[in-house]
Amino acid sequence: MEEVDLIIGAKYIIPIVPSRTYLVDHVIVVKDKKIVDIVKKSQVDEKYKAKEVVQLGGGARAGDSDLDEYILTAGFFNMHCHSAMTLLRGYADDVSLLDWLTKFIWPAEAKWVGEEFVKLGTELACLEMIKTGTTYANEMYYYPEIAAEVMENSGMRATVSVPIIKFPTIYANNEAEYLEKGEKFIEQYKSNEMIRPALGPHAVYTITDEAYLRVKELSEKHNLVIHTHLHETHVEVADEEKLNGKRPLARLDGLGVLSERLIAVHMTQLTKEECQLVADNKVNVVHCPESNLKLGVAGICPVHQLEKCGVNVCIGTDSAASNDDLDMLSEMRCAALVDKLCYNMTLKSELEPNPQSSGVTPSHRMLSMATINGAKALGVDKELGSIEIGKFADIVAIKVTSPPIYDAISHLVYVGTNRVTDVWVGGKNLLKNTVLQTMNEDEIRKKVIEFSKKIKDIRPTTGTIVIQ
Amino acid sequence: MEEVDLIIGAKYIIPIVPSRTYLVDHVIVVKDKKIVDIVKKSQVDEKYKAKEVVQLGGGARAGDSDLDEYILTAGFFNMHCHSAMTLLRGYADDVSLLDWLTKFIWPAEAKWVGEEFVKLGTELACLEMIKTGTTYANEMYYYPEIAAEVMENSGMRATVSVPIIKFPTIYANNEAEYLEKGEKFIEQYKSNEMIRPALGPHAVYTITDEAYLRVKELSEKHNLVIHTHLHETHVEVADEEKLNGKRPLARLDGLGVLSERLIAVHMTQLTKEECQLVADNKVNVVHCPESNLKLGVAGICPVHQLEKCGVNVCIGTDSAASNDDLDMLSEMRCAALVDKLCYNMTLKSELEPNPQSSGVTPSHRMLSMATINGAKALGVDKELGSIEIGKFADIVAIKVTSPPIYDAISHLVYVGTNRVTDVWVGGKNLLKNTVLQTMNEDEIRKKVIEFSKKIKDIRPTTGTIVIQ
Known part of the structure; x- marks a missing residue:
C-alpha cells in the first residue's frame, strides 16, 4: 500500500494521449505534484492510501444530482x-x-x-x-x-x-x-x-x-x-x-x-x-x-x-x-x-x-x-499537456448534466452546457466546486467594477440607448 | 395603489422593442399573465402592491455574490x-x-x-x-x-x-x-x-x-x-x-x-x-x-x-x-x-x-x-416576443458574473459565461434560480439515461477507444 497525496476519480477520464481514447470509472493518482498512476476505481483501494480523495459524480457532492457525471481531462x-x-x-x-x-x-x-x-x-x-x-x-x-x-x-x-x-x-x-x-x-x-x-x-x-x-x-x-x-x-x-x-x-x-x-x-x-x-x-x-x-x-x-x-x-x-x-x-x-x-x-x-x-x-x-x-x-510537452504517468497533475473536472452521452469526447467539445467545476495545477487545487481557492473573486470583481466606471465615463457614444 | 400579481426587477432590462435600448434599475409589473407596466425601481412602491416580488441581483438571493447582476429580457x-x-x-x-x-x-x-x-x-x-x-x-x-x-x-x-x-x-x-x-x-x-x-x-x-x-x-x-x-x-x-x-x-x-x-x-x-x-x-x-x-x-x-x-x-x-x-x-x-x-x-x-x-x-x-x-x-407578435406593456409576461432572467459591462446588450450576446436562471411564461414561473418548477428533472434524466443505454448498445462503432 503506497501513500500518495491525492486521488481524483470520475466517470470519464480523457487522457488526451493516447488520442481519441477515454477511460470509464478510473482514478488519477497524484504524488509530489505529479501523476503517478491511472487505475480502475475498483482497484485503487488495494494499491494506494491518499491524504485526499476527490471522487466526483453520482451525487457525492452537496448540490449535485445523483445523475450528474464528471469528465476529467488535462488543463x-x-x-x-x-x-x-x-x-x-x-x-x-x-x-x-x-x-x-x-x-x-x-x-x-x-x-x-x-x-x-x-x-x-x-x-x-x-x-x-x-x-x-x-x-x-x-x-x-x-x-x-x-x-x-x-x-x-x-x-x-x-x-x-x-x-x-x-x-x-x-x-x-x-x-x-x-x-x-x-x-x-x-x-x-x-x-x-x-x-x-x-x-x-x-x-x-x-x-x-x-x-x-x-x-x-x-x-x-x-x-x-x-x-x-x-x-x-x-x-x-x-x-x-x-x-x-x-x-x-x-x-x-x-x-x-x-x-x-x-x-x-x-x-x-x-x-x-x-x-x-x-x-x-x-x-x-x-x-x-x-x-x-x-x-x-x-x-x-x-x-x-x-x-x-x-x-x-x-x-x-x-x-x-x-x-x-x-x-x-x-x-x-x-x-x-x-x-x-x-x-x-x-x-x-x-x-x-x-x-x-x-x-x-x-x-x-x-x-x-x-x-x-x-x-x-511551448516546449513543455514532456511535463505537461496530457494525463499521463510522470506528468504534472494539471487537471480539470467538467460537470456534465445533459444526457445522453454516447461519446465523452464529442460530448465535451460539442455540448455547450458543460461546466468546469474543479482545477488542479501540479496537484494543487485552484478551483473547488466552482469556488476559487487562490484568489479572492469578490474583491477582484469589486475593483474591476470601480475601475471600469472610470473607463466607461469617457467611452465614445455608440448607438445604444440607455434609459436610467 | 394598484394590486398586481408579480413584480420582477433587475439591474438591466432589455425590452427588445424598441431595438438597441436597455433600461437600468427598472422593474416589470405583471397582472393576469400580462405586462401592465415597466417603471423605475425607485417608483414602484408608490404605485403597485404585488403578491410576489422578485428583485434579482445585489446578493438578494442565497448563493449570489453582492456583485452578481441580472439581465431581464423576452423569452x-x-x-x-x-x-x-x-x-x-x-x-x-x-x-x-x-x-x-x-x-x-x-x-x-x-x-x-x-x-x-x-x-x-x-x-x-x-x-x-x-x-x-x-x-x-x-x-x-x-x-x-x-x-x-x-x-x-x-x-x-x-x-x-x-x-x-x-x-x-x-x-x-x-x-x-x-x-x-x-x-x-x-x-x-x-x-x-x-x-x-x-x-x-x-x-x-x-x-x-x-x-x-x-x-x-x-x-x-x-x-x-x-x-x-x-x-x-x-x-x-x-x-x-x-x-x-x-x-x-x-x-x-x-x-x-x-x-x-x-x-x-x-x-x-x-x-x-x-x-x-x-x-x-x-x-x-x-x-x-x-x-x-x-x-x-x-x-x-x-x-x-x-x-x-x-x-x-x-x-x-x-x-x-x-x-x-x-x-x-x-x-x-x-x-x-x-x-x-x-x-x-x-x-x-x-x-x-x-x-x-x-x-x-x-x-x-x-x-x-x-x-x-x-x-x-408565427403571427403572434402582437402578444409575444418583447417586454412591452400589454404583452404576455414571457420573461427570462440571465445572471451576469463577468464584469465589466459597458453595454448590456453586447454583453448578453457576446460573453459566453452568462447563465439563464429564471423563466416566466405568462407570468408563471417555469424556472426559479435554475430549478425547474413544472418538470421533474431528475426523473426525466434518469429515464433518458436508461433509454439511451438501449440505443447505445446497437450504435455502430466509431474510432473512439473506450477503456472500461
Missing part, C-alpha cells in the same frame, strides 16, 4: 491572450475593425494602461481562465513583470512574453528599450518553475528587421519561444506586399525567424504553399476563431490544411476585448464548427471546396489542440 | 427544433453528412422512434429549453400530438407542426395519411392557448407537388404557418435542378407556396436574386448556424443580405443531434460571429467580400432575431 492551454485587456471586454462591438482600433481600443489603452490596469486586468483574466479550465496561458502585454507576478500568485502556469513594438508607449519608447526591459524580465524569470519568459515582437507592421534579428538572437541564446501576431488580416498582408514586396511570412522566412521556436498567432490568410512553408519550418500556429470572427478579419485559419501538412496547431482566445470571454471550451467548440465551413469555402488560401466536410477537424483533434499541442509549442 | 423563440431527437444528442459526429444520415441517424430513427421515444425526448428537450431561456419552440417531428401534450404540460408555448413526408414511417404510410392525421391534430389544437398547430412538409426532396398544394390549401383555410426545410444543402439544390430543372425555391414559387405564412429553415444556398424573391414574398427565414456548421452543409445563411432585403430572419437550434444542445444564447453568439465571416467570403450566393465587416449583424439585431422576429414569423 487547457490558452495559447494567445492579452490578459489585462479583459478590462476592455465589450468596450466596443460591431464596428469596423478600423473604428474598433482607432476610435475605441487604442485611445482607451493610451489613456488607461499602466501598472494598476495590468495588475487588475490580469487578476480578472486569471480568475476567469481558472474558472473555465485554463491552467497554462501564453501571455503577451505591457508590464510582463506585473502579469507574471499576478499569474504566479494565482497558481496558474504561464509563458509571459516581453512586448516589443516600434512605437512609444507608457511602457517603453522604442524597440531597444522594450528589449532592454525584456532582458531584465528574462533574467528574472528564466528559472521560475511556473512562469516562463518569452519574446513577443508584436507584428510585422510594428517591428523592424533589426529588432526581429535581435529577437532571433535572444531566442537562440536563451532557448525562448517567439510569440507574434502573423497574417491576422488581409490588410496586414496587402500592406506588407506593397511596402516590402513580400508577404509577412516570406519576410520572416528571409530573416530566418521561422523555426520550431516560433508561435505564429492568427494566420487567417494563408495559401497552400504558405501552409507547407510553415510545416517545413516546424512553426507552431495558434488559431483564435472567436476573435477572428468578431473582428471580421476577412479570413479564417485553415486548420485542416495546416494539420494535413503536419503543422502543430493550437487554440487561443485572444483578449476578451474581441471575444468576449476567455473560455477555452467554447473556443474549441467554435473552432470545430467553423473549420467545417472553412473547408467548404473558396478561401483566399485557395482551398478546394468539399461537400462532405463534416468529418473535418473532429472533436478529439480539438481537445489535442487545446492541450498537448500548446505544450508542444 | 427566446427557438424557431426550429425536432425535440425528440435530443435523445440522439451526439449519436454521431465528425462523419460526412451522408454517413451521419445513412449509417447513424436514419437507422436509429427507424429502430427507436415511437411514442415512448417522442414523449421522453420531448421532455428532455423542454427541460433543456426552459433551462436556457426558450419560452416558445417551433417544433417539427413525428407524433406531434405527443410532443404537444408534453410541451403544454411543461408550461412552454409552442407551434407544433404536423409532419408530412412522402415515405412510410412508423407514424404514417404516405402523404395522404400524414395529412389525415394532421387534420385531426389541427382540429384538436386550433383553439389551444399555449400550443398552436402548423403544417410541416419536410422538404422539396420528400414532398410531391400535390402535397405542397394540399398544404397550401390547409394553410389558407385554417390560417396556419408552413414550417419546411429549404435550401439546406448544395446537394438538395443540385438534385432538384437535375430532377425538375428548377432550384427548390423556384419550385415552391411556381406552386404558390411562398408567402408570409411560410417559415423556410436553413437557406444556406441563396443567390442575391433569391434573397430578393424571399423578401418580395414576405417569407420568414430561420437561420440554424450551429447545425449547418456541424453538418458541413457547404454554405451558411446570408443573414446580412436577407436583412438588407427586408426579410424577417429568426434563429433556431435544429435538433440536438446536430448541435449538440438547445441553447439559444450560444446560438445567437455563433450567428453574430459567423455572419461577419460569411459577409467576407465568396459564397455560392455571390456576395461581395468586404474587409470592414465586423459591423455586420450587431448584437441587438441578434436578440431581435431570437425573440420578436420569431413571434412575427
Whole structure:
C-alpha cells in the first residue's frame, strides 16, 4: 500500500494521449505534484492510501444530482491572450475593425494602461481562465513583470512574453528599450518553475528587421519561444506586399525567424504553399476563431490544411476585448464548427471546396489542440499537456448534466452546457466546486467594477440607448 | 395603489422593442399573465402592491455574490427544433453528412422512434429549453400530438407542426395519411392557448407537388404557418435542378407556396436574386448556424443580405443531434460571429467580400432575431416576443458574473459565461434560480439515461477507444 497525496476519480477520464481514447470509472493518482498512476476505481483501494480523495459524480457532492457525471481531462492551454485587456471586454462591438482600433481600443489603452490596469486586468483574466479550465496561458502585454507576478500568485502556469513594438508607449519608447526591459524580465524569470519568459515582437507592421534579428538572437541564446501576431488580416498582408514586396511570412522566412521556436498567432490568410512553408519550418500556429470572427478579419485559419501538412496547431482566445470571454471550451467548440465551413469555402488560401466536410477537424483533434499541442509549442510537452504517468497533475473536472452521452469526447467539445467545476495545477487545487481557492473573486470583481466606471465615463457614444 | 400579481426587477432590462435600448434599475409589473407596466425601481412602491416580488441581483438571493447582476429580457423563440431527437444528442459526429444520415441517424430513427421515444425526448428537450431561456419552440417531428401534450404540460408555448413526408414511417404510410392525421391534430389544437398547430412538409426532396398544394390549401383555410426545410444543402439544390430543372425555391414559387405564412429553415444556398424573391414574398427565414456548421452543409445563411432585403430572419437550434444542445444564447453568439465571416467570403450566393465587416449583424439585431422576429414569423407578435406593456409576461432572467459591462446588450450576446436562471411564461414561473418548477428533472434524466443505454448498445462503432 503506497501513500500518495491525492486521488481524483470520475466517470470519464480523457487522457488526451493516447488520442481519441477515454477511460470509464478510473482514478488519477497524484504524488509530489505529479501523476503517478491511472487505475480502475475498483482497484485503487488495494494499491494506494491518499491524504485526499476527490471522487466526483453520482451525487457525492452537496448540490449535485445523483445523475450528474464528471469528465476529467488535462488543463487547457490558452495559447494567445492579452490578459489585462479583459478590462476592455465589450468596450466596443460591431464596428469596423478600423473604428474598433482607432476610435475605441487604442485611445482607451493610451489613456488607461499602466501598472494598476495590468495588475487588475490580469487578476480578472486569471480568475476567469481558472474558472473555465485554463491552467497554462501564453501571455503577451505591457508590464510582463506585473502579469507574471499576478499569474504566479494565482497558481496558474504561464509563458509571459516581453512586448516589443516600434512605437512609444507608457511602457517603453522604442524597440531597444522594450528589449532592454525584456532582458531584465528574462533574467528574472528564466528559472521560475511556473512562469516562463518569452519574446513577443508584436507584428510585422510594428517591428523592424533589426529588432526581429535581435529577437532571433535572444531566442537562440536563451532557448525562448517567439510569440507574434502573423497574417491576422488581409490588410496586414496587402500592406506588407506593397511596402516590402513580400508577404509577412516570406519576410520572416528571409530573416530566418521561422523555426520550431516560433508561435505564429492568427494566420487567417494563408495559401497552400504558405501552409507547407510553415510545416517545413516546424512553426507552431495558434488559431483564435472567436476573435477572428468578431473582428471580421476577412479570413479564417485553415486548420485542416495546416494539420494535413503536419503543422502543430493550437487554440487561443485572444483578449476578451474581441471575444468576449476567455473560455477555452467554447473556443474549441467554435473552432470545430467553423473549420467545417472553412473547408467548404473558396478561401483566399485557395482551398478546394468539399461537400462532405463534416468529418473535418473532429472533436478529439480539438481537445489535442487545446492541450498537448500548446505544450508542444511551448516546449513543455514532456511535463505537461496530457494525463499521463510522470506528468504534472494539471487537471480539470467538467460537470456534465445533459444526457445522453454516447461519446465523452464529442460530448465535451460539442455540448455547450458543460461546466468546469474543479482545477488542479501540479496537484494543487485552484478551483473547488466552482469556488476559487487562490484568489479572492469578490474583491477582484469589486475593483474591476470601480475601475471600469472610470473607463466607461469617457467611452465614445455608440448607438445604444440607455434609459436610467 | 394598484394590486398586481408579480413584480420582477433587475439591474438591466432589455425590452427588445424598441431595438438597441436597455433600461437600468427598472422593474416589470405583471397582472393576469400580462405586462401592465415597466417603471423605475425607485417608483414602484408608490404605485403597485404585488403578491410576489422578485428583485434579482445585489446578493438578494442565497448563493449570489453582492456583485452578481441580472439581465431581464423576452423569452427566446427557438424557431426550429425536432425535440425528440435530443435523445440522439451526439449519436454521431465528425462523419460526412451522408454517413451521419445513412449509417447513424436514419437507422436509429427507424429502430427507436415511437411514442415512448417522442414523449421522453420531448421532455428532455423542454427541460433543456426552459433551462436556457426558450419560452416558445417551433417544433417539427413525428407524433406531434405527443410532443404537444408534453410541451403544454411543461408550461412552454409552442407551434407544433404536423409532419408530412412522402415515405412510410412508423407514424404514417404516405402523404395522404400524414395529412389525415394532421387534420385531426389541427382540429384538436386550433383553439389551444399555449400550443398552436402548423403544417410541416419536410422538404422539396420528400414532398410531391400535390402535397405542397394540399398544404397550401390547409394553410389558407385554417390560417396556419408552413414550417419546411429549404435550401439546406448544395446537394438538395443540385438534385432538384437535375430532377425538375428548377432550384427548390423556384419550385415552391411556381406552386404558390411562398408567402408570409411560410417559415423556410436553413437557406444556406441563396443567390442575391433569391434573397430578393424571399423578401418580395414576405417569407420568414430561420437561420440554424450551429447545425449547418456541424453538418458541413457547404454554405451558411446570408443573414446580412436577407436583412438588407427586408426579410424577417429568426434563429433556431435544429435538433440536438446536430448541435449538440438547445441553447439559444450560444446560438445567437455563433450567428453574430459567423455572419461577419460569411459577409467576407465568396459564397455560392455571390456576395461581395468586404474587409470592414465586423459591423455586420450587431448584437441587438441578434436578440431581435431570437425573440420578436420569431413571434412575427408565427403571427403572434402582437402578444409575444418583447417586454412591452400589454404583452404576455414571457420573461427570462440571465445572471451576469463577468464584469465589466459597458453595454448590456453586447454583453448578453457576446460573453459566453452568462447563465439563464429564471423563466416566466405568462407570468408563471417555469424556472426559479435554475430549478425547474413544472418538470421533474431528475426523473426525466434518469429515464433518458436508461433509454439511451438501449440505443447505445446497437450504435455502430466509431474510432473512439473506450477503456472500461
